[in-house]
Structure formats: structure tokens, C-alpha cells
Amino acid sequence: MTDLAWIHAALTAARPQVLGALLRYFRDLDTAEEAFQEASLRALQNWVKNGPPRDPAAWLIFVGRNAALDVTRRQKKQTELPPEEAISDLEDTEEEIAERLDGAHYRDDVLRLLFICCHPELPATQQIALALRIVSGLSVAEIARAFVVGESAMEQRITRAKNRIAEADVPFGPPSATERAERLAAVLVVIYLIFNEGYSASGGEAHIRASLCEEAIRLSRLLLRLFPSEPEVMGLSALMLLQHARTAARLDDEGAIVLLEDQDRSKWDRDLMAEGLALLDKAIRHRSPGPYQVQAAIAALHARAQRFDDTDWTEIEILYGTLERLQPSPVITLNRAVVVAKVRGPAAALEMLEPLATRLSSYFHFFGVKGALLLQLGRADDARIAFDRAIALAHTPAEAAHIRLHLDRLAKDGASKRATSPAKQ
Amino acid sequence: MLYAILCYDSEQVTGAWTKEQDAAAIANLEVVQDKLRKAGRLGPVARLMPTTAATTLRKGKEAVVLDGPFAETKEQLLGFYVVDCASLEEAIETAKDLGRASSSNGCFEIRPLMLFKPGALGA
Numbered sequence: 214m215t216d217l218a219w220i221h222a223a224l225t226a227a228r229p230q231v232l233g234a235l236l237r238y239f240r241d242l243d244t245a246e247e248a249f250q251e252a253s254l255r256a257l258q259n260w261v262k263n264g265p266p267r268d269p270a271a272w273l274i275f276v277g278r279n280a281a282l283d284v285t286r287r288q289k290k291q292t293e294l295p296p297e298e299a300i301s302d303l304e305d306t307e308e309e310i311a312e313r314l315d316g317a318h319y320r321d322d323v324l325r326l327l328f329i330c331c332h333p334e335l336p337a338t339q340q341i342a343l344a345l346r347i348v349s350g351l352s353v354a355e356i357a358r359a360f361v362v363g364e365s366a367m368e369q370r371i372t373r374a375k376n377r378i379a380e381a382d383v384p385f386g387p388p389s390a391t392e393r394a395e396r397l398a399a400v401l402v403v404i405y406l407i408f409n410e411g412y413s414a415s416g417g418e419a420h421i422r423a424s425l426c427e428e429a430i431r432l433s434r435l436l437l438r439l440f441p442s443e444p445e446v447m448g449l450s451a452l453m454l455l456q457h458a459r460t461a462a463r464l465d466d467e468g469a470i471v472l473l474e475d476q477d478r479s480k481w482d483r484d485l486m487a488e489g490l491a492l493l494d495k496a497i498r499h500r501s502p503g504p505y506q507v508q509a510a511i512a513a514l515h516a517r518a519q520r521f522d523d524t525d526w527t528e529i530e531i532l533y534g535t536l537e538r539l540q541p542s543p544v545i546t547l548n549r550a551v552v553v554a555k556v557r558g559p560a561a562a563l564e565m566l567e568p569l570a571t572r573l574s575s576y577f578h579f580f581g582v583k584g585a586l587l588l589q590l591g592r593a594d595d596a597r598i599a600f601d602r603a604i605a606l607a608h609t610p611a612e613a614a615h616i617r618l619h620l621d622r623l624a625k626d627g628a629s630k631r632a633t634s635p636a637k638q
Numbered sequence: 639m640l641y642a643i644l645c646y647d648s649e650q651v652t653g654a655w656t657k658e659q660d661a662a663a664i665a666n667l668e669v670v671q672d673k674l675r676k677a678g679r680l681g682p683v684a685r686l687m688p689t690t691a692a693t694t695l696r697k698g699k700e701a702v703v704l705d706g707p708f709a710e711t712k713e714q715l716l717g718f719y720v721v722d723c724a725s726l727e728e729a730i731e732t733a734k735d736l737g738r739a740s741s742s743n744g745c746f747e748i749r750p751l752m753l754f755k756p757g758a759l760g761a
Contacts, residue, residue, distance in 0.1 A: 218659065222659070434653060
């Protein structure tokens, strides 16, 4: 690997920690970002010449902080000279910073940085955009591309989000244990949002954006290092690893969706799966189940099945039941219905769908599942209505194309009126 | 004389590599390994999963299981085992057995392997 590639990886790796420390110091996101930018530029010049420092993060914090202070001083000089003691107050040594990095500050710095992206007033799309900009350091152009919007529109979105945060007044003191737990929970949600945006894009041409999935996994590993004993952090990491491992098999060469039952399992990434399973094993030892762990356990049962027919649906239905109790939501009930169809047949599953109809009236997957169940029951006309509705609600061309496949098959089979085929056991 | 060569690097940096960068680094190492293997000099090669997948067993009267990697700087690496286990639970039990058999204090870091090549050295 070239020096430059190493430096870029080192800057990306150090970014959350350095930016978090600079934010605590300056209490202003723009100043912290500019300071990090300046420190990164100097690192590019200095590290190429002198080799990388032993502790890149401490180096960047020290240089970034001094660079920002220089700017402040220069601006002040134009108006008035600052009092002597104010300057000497700011002259900390590098050792002191390095020492502070070892402490709990580091953990809270990174958590705070992630947490400010999760402000409840921000819509989810802004939370994701902000986290990718601030924590991951993606350029506005890269984020705009990921969301398939214009660069200036994305710039505006991020600026608006930053302004709201500036008004929100996030406390900079060390958080209490309860605050820390609340922040962590909110941060996990944003990381999973980033992952899902990559796993099944909410718009645009590409159905999967692997780079967003990888970034979410990287952030979850960062959190795991900071909070090594939190089972839900392990659960989320495991869940994302297990899902991301299937990426290569989820679309065919033409970019069409391949359902789990038809996927070529030799294309699954066994390294990622093994890591996901190892993390789930760690989490389960804590005997403190949470929604991420249960979802990871479901993904693990799929990962462990050599062939689709080996899938332990009975166990998966039990896990979905647990998930419904932990986190009641119509989408989870819909997922359980899909499993019920495998275990007890399409009629039982369709019955579960009825009470969800109003709440999921604009949910693509609801109509996709409904159509498939009706089709299994031989109700072709009703199935067609559901599929038409699904197509109208599809987010990506791949989603629409997948439903159209069903419709085409329906059109072909239209005359034959096949009898109901029972669900595979 | 057999020598163990232990690899250290910043996991956060290697974790920020792209898939292509990671594959390139592995491919470069593979060239060197291949040469050693053909000369019959290469023993087992293992790539460990990230430390985030690690669990640590602190030995003592009552063994304590901790999440995360070994973190002390006052103790040194003395050796390692590669054991086939059905689950983390079994790995922990195995480490406890080993712990009971040795009178020392210290730790076992239990880390799943991402890759294992048994190598060309005989018993």
C-alpha cells in the first residue's frame, strides 16, 4: 500500500476521535471541522516526509487545535490584543492531550459526536446525511450521490441540520450513566439507518450501496471498541455483518432482486458471516436480549442453513414472536406473517395481514407479501391488485421489476388457474 | 529453531481499508508465504478476527470472563493454542480447563480465527 493510501486510511480511522476531541474543546462544529481539515492537510505534508507519528489521533488533535487557535489569534489581533494570560492558558503540551485521550474522555467524545447527529428534531434522512458528513467524513458530493440528489440540495440539507444542532445546545460535560445509555441507543439507530440506506436504497437506480453498509459496519466496530460489554452493540454489529455477507447473492447480473430462497449461497461471504456469528455468540452470553440481538439471531439461522430447505422456520417464528414483544411494530408482524406462511401455510399468514392493512397502506413490502400469499392461495385477481399497488409504491427499479415478474407470470398462467400449492415445510 | 512472527498494526486503520486494499495486502503477503511453503519452512498461518470479536478469561481462583481483548501491558504473550470449538461457550470452557492446569495467573484472550492454513511443518 502506498504511503498516501495509508495516510488516508489513518485519517479516516482517526476522524471520529479527533473531531470529537476538537468539538469538546471548541464547542462549535464548524470550528472543529475546519481544525480537523487543517490538521489533515498538514498531516499529508508532514507524514509523507517524516513518516507517520506513533499516535496519529493525538498528533491531529494537537495540530488541529493549535491551527484553530492561530486563526482565532490572528482575527483578534486585527481588533485588539488578547490579555497575556489568555494566551498562556491555551498553551497545553502534547503529552497532556495524549494523556487525556487515554481516559474516558475519548469514549464520550466519539459518542457525543455521533449523538449530535441523532437530534430528535432532525428527520432520519438528515441524521444519516449529517453522520456521514461529520463522523465518516464523506464529502457532500459523495453523500449527494448516495442519496441521488443534487450537490447543492445536499449542501443545504446538511447546513440546515447543522443549524438546528447549534440551536439544540448539546451538553458538553461528561454524560451520566443514564444519558450515556440513551445516547448509545440513539446512535445505534442512526448506524442502522445508514446500513439500511445501503442495504435497500430508498431511491435512485442502484438497489444496494455496499459502501454505506461497510461504513455502518465500521462505525459499529468503533462503538464496540468503546463499549466492549454492551450486548446490543454486539447484536447490531452481528446483524449488519450477517446481512451484508449476503450482498453478492442478492442481485443477479442484470441487477434484479434474487430472493433468499433462490440465492446462490456459495456467493455469501463466509468471513463476514463467521464474524457476525462470533459476535452474536458473545452477545448471547449476557442473557440480556434486545431487538438487535434477536434480529441477528434470525439472520444467523439463515446463515447456518446450508440450503434454503434446511432453514429452521419454527425457530425463526419464535424469534419473530420475541421481537414483536420487545419492539411491537406492524413491519415486524408482517415479517412474522411471511414465516408463518412457511410453517402453517398462506391462509394463516393472510389472516395476520388484515389488521395491518391501514397502518401499512403505503408500504411496498406489505403489498408484495400480500400478493404472493394470495397467489399461493390461487386468488389470482386479488393478487394482481396487490402487486399493482406494490409497483406504485416501489422505491427502486429493482423492486418494481421484481413485482412485475410476478405479474408477468400471472398473465402467463392466467388461463391455467392452477390449484393452490401448499407452502414448503 | 522455530520462530513465531506475530503481526501488530492499528486495527482502526486496517479496518478503514477498502475491500480492494485489504485483498491487495493479503495477496502481497501470499507471495512471500508461498515461497516459504515451497521451501517447507512455513508452519500454521492464521488471521484473527478483529479484537471486537474477542473475549478474555482472567485466570485465578474464580476465572472471570470479560468482553474485549487482552488489555494489560504488564503481562507478556507466552504462547497460543488453536482449538476447534463448536461455540464461544465451548472455547471458554476449554480455556478454563487450560487455566486450571497451570498454576500461574494471567489471561487467555479467546479470539476466533478468520483464516487458518495448517502449513507444511510436520509434527
